[in-house]
Amino acid sequence: MDHHLILRVVTQILVAPILLYGLYVQFHGDFGPGGGFQAGVIFAVGFILYGIVFGLRRLRSKFPDHVIHKLVALGVLIYAGTGVVNMALGGNFLDYNVLSPDPVQGQHWGIIAVELGVGVTVFGVMMAIYYAFAGRPPSLDDKDW
Amino acid sequence: MELILTSLLFLALVTTAVAIALVRRLFAVVMLAGVFSLLSAMLFVLMDAVDVAFTEAAVGAGISSVLMLGTIALTARSEKRPTHYSLVPLSIVILTGLVLIYGTLDMPNFGDPMSPVQTHVGPDYIQRTPTDIDVPNIVTAVLASYRGFDTLGEVTVVFTAGLGVVLLISGLGRRIRRSRREDKAPSKGAKN
Known part of the structure; x- marks a missing residue:
């Protein structure tokens, strides 16, 4: 898409706010609509937009496949690991009350941790699926559509 | 006001669905599917399910369209013309729809x-x-x-889905095999 000047300029302006919005949705999920699932998707969309306009190769050089694949597993590990930490602290699996001396505060910490796990996995899976589909030849010219 | 909006959105939803079924160019089908998702998201907002609407807009209209476009790029641009029209699939769809509508008759009204x-x-x-x-x-x-347990299950489902896609179509296995072969080849040369 080298000749689409408007798309390139608009993308350059848009990517940063999209990523920022993804982070907002991630960490503001307790207070408003949103949470890990939506945040992971929005965060991935920012990178996918970059990949569509500037080429998959440039995106891949910044975010190699093996990093993405590790993120996919890391999210599930964060989520399940939170549960294991709770058990180590003497509570039940995924019972966040024990994470802090104040049970309500513990719930807050636990929710932030598991939402982060959800977000990381969803981001990784979306990127991995996009790489898998877009990384296969043949790539199309504009006029083929 | 809400009733009018809901009816209009449902009308637009049905129109989009019919258009999806009729259009043969798959690029247009993908765009219409994105429109369908956005309209559903608006309906969810009207029903005060903001979180669901958020997900529908991000996943249905955003990521799905990109992935479907990627699939079109790998397969075909337009749907094949059907060789014959059969009444059996149509009647099965209509019958299932009628059964589902009959099922909703017993359900409580929305917001009851x-x-x-x-x-x-x-x-x-x-x-x-x-x-x-x-x-x-x-x-x-x-x-x-x-419901933390359920969400853990959901994340695992997403994880498994991603794993499946990567293993099936990313060509990762082929790349690993090739790199192994390349690793082996020089060592053989060294022996000779």
């Missing part, structure tokens, strides 16, 4: 305060969340804390 959901589980969560968890968004409290 006397429905089992509103009298049994819902008020319990609404009462307990401020003292137990104290987050303003009760959906998050239910999703991440009360």
Whole structure:
């Protein structure tokens, strides 16, 4: 898409706010609509937009496949690991009350941790699926559509 | 006002669905599917399910369209013309639709305060969340804390889906095999 000047300029302006919005949705999920699932998707969309306009190769050089694949597993590990930490602290699996001396505060910490796990996995899976589909030849010219 | 908006959105939804079924160019089908998702998201907002609407807009209209476009790029641009028209699939679809509509007749009306959901589980969560968890968004409290196990299962499903796609179509296995072969080849040369 080298000749689409408007798309390139608009993308350059848009990517940063999209990523920022993804982070907002991630960490503001307790207070408003949103949470890990939506945040992971929005965060991935920012990178996918970059990949569509500037080429998959440039995106891949910044975010190699093996990093993405590790993120996919890391999210599930964060989520399940939170549960294991709770058990180590003497509570039940995924019972966040024990994470802090104040049970309500513990719930807050636990929710932030598991939402982060959800977000990381969803981001990784979306990127991995996009790489898998877009990384296969043949790539199309504009006029083929 | 809400009734008019809901009816208009449902009308647009049905129109889009019919258009999807009729159009042969798959690029147009993907765009219409994105429109369908956005319209559903608006309907969810009208039903006060903001979290669901958010997901529908991000996943249905955003990522799905990109992935479907990627699939079109790998396969075909337009749907094949059917060689013959059969009445069996159409009648099965209509029959299933009628059965589903018949099934909704027994359900409580939308937002009925006397429905089992509103009298049994819902008020319990609404009462307990401020003292137990104290987050303003009760959906998050239910999703991440009360139903944390379910969400763990969901994340595992997403994980498994991603794993499946990567293993099946990313060509990772082929690349690993090739790199192994390349690793082996020089060592053979060294022996000779």
